Amino acid sequence: MAATLTLLLWSCLIAPVFYILWTVVKFWQDVKKRGKAVMQFPGEPPHWLWGHLHLFPGPDEAGMTFLRYVMWDMSQANSIWFGSYYPVIAFSHPNYLKHILKTSEPKPLTFGGYVTALPWLGDGLLISKGKKWLRNRKLLTPAFHFDILKPYMKVNNEAADILLNKLDGYSKKSETFEVFNAISSITLDIILRCAFSFESNCQLQKSHPYVTAVKQLGDGMVYRLLRPWLWNDFIYFNLTSSGRQFRRNCDFVHKVSEDLIAKRKKTLEEQGVSAAKGRYLDFLDVLLTARDEDGQGLTDREIRDEADTFLFEGHDTTASGISWTLYSLAEHPEHQQKCREEVQEILAGRDSDHITWEDLPKMKYLTLCIKEALRLHTPVPFIERRTTKDMEIEGKFLPAGSVINMMLYNIHHNPTVWENSMEYRPSRFLPENMKCMDSYAFIPFSAGPRNCIGQNFAMHEMKVTIGRILNRFRLELDPNHKTEHVISVVMKTKDGMMMNVTPVDKKPSENDVHVNGCVTQNEA
Template sequence: MWVVLSVCLVAVLLLKLALIVHDTVKIWRAVNKLPSPPGAHWLAGHTNQGPYDPGFQWLLDTVAAFPRAYTLWNGPVPMPTLVHPDTIKPLLTSPTGSVKSPLYLLFDDWIGKGLALSDGALWKRHRRLLTGSFHFDVLKTYVPVYNECVEVLLGKMVKLAAEGKPMQVEHELGQCTFDIILRTACSHHSNCQLKEPLKDGEMDLLSATNTMTRIVTSRMVGNPLYINPWMFRLFSPQYPAWERAVGYAHKVGDGLISKRKEELKKKMEDGDPLTSPRDFLDTLLLARDEDGVSLSEKEIADEVNTFLFGGHDTTSSTMTWVLYAMAKYPEHQTRVREEVDELLADRDSDWITSNDLSSLEYTSLVIKEVIRMYSPVMLPSRSLTAPYDVDGITLPVGTTVAINLYQLHHNPTVWGHDHMEFNPARFLPGNLAALDPFAYLPFSAGPRNCIGQQFAYNQVRFLTARILKRFRLSLAKGEPEPVPCLTIVVRPVQEILLNLEPRNL
């Protein structure tokens, strides 16, 4: 009997292996029909060419040569890459592109099955339960938090200016945006902006997040063997740092959840139950389906970890490039400042309200152009659930397809040959009307667009206006031109240093 069972087991395994080989060959035959940059190694693919090397020159050259779609070989693994609105739009607007690719499993230990990674019925349920957290009326309640957090940042900037020291832009903005997400999502006052620098071996939530993003990026664009979770755990020298950082982040998140549950329990016992959420964490804990079923503890933890990461990293990156652009292009800095001065002309305070944000029209143009230039999120990807046609070539089910947003936003056939020039006028209504709606996708599009996009956009406009109201920014002399690099989001290789000149208001 054991012999028969063993033979059956071997037969099943061989059948599964045969199916995997069959599907792989089918995908390879299809993707080989797409154009591909020359020089791919049979085993290393394009990896040795440094497709994601800092500066992204390979990406710029490639989109100029292949302005619609091409196949990137990540080692022996093909990744058809879409870089034009015509090839992207059908994918994002149909169920065919509704499933995130296996690359997102690199985040699995960290953020589990939150909105960013889940699919199907689970994703639809979570999206439905959480959408209310980002309603306009809810976002308005966060504005006082923005004001309070940026006031701490401005105080630090005043001190730096008095001491004649430049501002380390990414460092300071990273702390400020992390302060904001902790307070708006979890009402947690971390005081992270004023803490002393960490000593060797110490960790906080921000440093843990930075460690995890760095390691995910290295797995995604580095040695393709480490994409496999078992290969990563058994052989990668980065795994101990990853395990420590993930464990720390989960401990902090679980602590925030436990503390809030105790608070809600006490309010219930005291006869004063909370009837409407005060923040994102309340929404998670109070959310119920039509039949009264709540989110599980694991689901709540996954969403907390998802939003503490997603609500900070992209905003911090965007703001870093916004302030750099304002320093590099003083004529645009002046126009933004004049707009803010006019808005606040008759007020005793420079605190900004939610109603003010719609009046920051030129500021919005500048921010959109910065996001186009530096595309904080570069490489969303999907796993095809149905055959997908790309310029007459049918990609089969199961193919991993990437959308390179940096290349889309620098596609000369879409944005013109001046795409490397900083020009906010591109986003004036008349100019924007001439573009395909899928030419600009900072928050993706379709059913799986970013749920927190308005939260992030409000925050960037708010921070930009308040900082430029108080300071004139200029590039520190002798500093090299910042080089963008990919670490999940696009950030500078080296810290950007800006000189600060307080305004006499």
């Protein structure tokens, strides 16, 4: 009996050890297989421990310059090692990435960028895969039908009214203002009203806690991504202050969405779908009432995940696009003026300066300027996919499980794709200039079946917000402030983006001179 118990005890002790050893061996076999595929592509020799991380200056201007020129000098596709166990193939040319984007290959959730987003965004459309992604994409597509988007124009204009009043206050006091904070507030205001019919008054607050939490979450993701020793959840969330702060921010943004969902569910239960009558149908209505072919709706967790994903993508990425477009137009006053004249011509003879649904296709030059800003200052610089089957791309064999980083920022700046790629030149998007361009050369909203489901919503919001601002104000960069890029989850600035606004009906003084798009006084 004692011998049997001893044997059983040893079995209980040895079995976990063998399981751990088997897991480790299997893991390193997978790394070796993927590493062999990655090493087909050019790249700096990786460090045995750090990979290429020690070469990367950081997620700032220096880091972006490093990524641009190192990639271009080597090839259209490169090898990158995040530490010693996460090999990645980086694509910087349409010829390569189109092979991946044409498929619905999922995001990598073993290590790296997207797994760091899981505690925040959950298994929503951005991250989900397979049958779940396909089902939920079909269920949510009706939320972005033109009939649903049209009523949002009223929301966009009302939110713009508040922003214009704020800018008018800055103008009267001759104060510079920080663009990203102001624009993040209006995009959050719009998304909360369009998606949840929720009046947050966030634009009237100096600093909204949701905007602050989302910024910290984005910065936290990049911080963790560049430190592979923090990729383990137990270590990150329990042993580091940054991990505990990330968890607190997740809890806060989840509470915001859960409260909005609970309130709407109660209304629908008490009043039925007819409760939506008298107002526009919003994203939350679609989430709560959507049914698949079997009559099954979304679970409470799925609703929260999609709500969190839409709140983030609908306000942070759009805020980046609007802010960098305003920056580009302030930096290039000749393009700013052409956009202004176009908007003024559209609004001529009206009592209201509100932009209507019918006005959107008329804003042709503004659209060119927005697209060029999205190219030059790509809001989402990188996206990743993980192959589910063996593939051959441009003569290279990639085994299932290969991680592909599609470097949208690099593609949008690749000199073999774009002539004078570092220049702001809206005319490059004229139809006659784009007809010979690869359809995967400009993809700020990604492309293929997993493209951004809300890209029309975002473009409409950008046109209304920017058009209304240009109709009322001239934009001038603060000559005493240097705007520097920084890569977070979206493209932001290191120390803010400072700008001055002057009413259009106020003519510049004869003593004013323009310096890099900014107005300064001539010395007497």
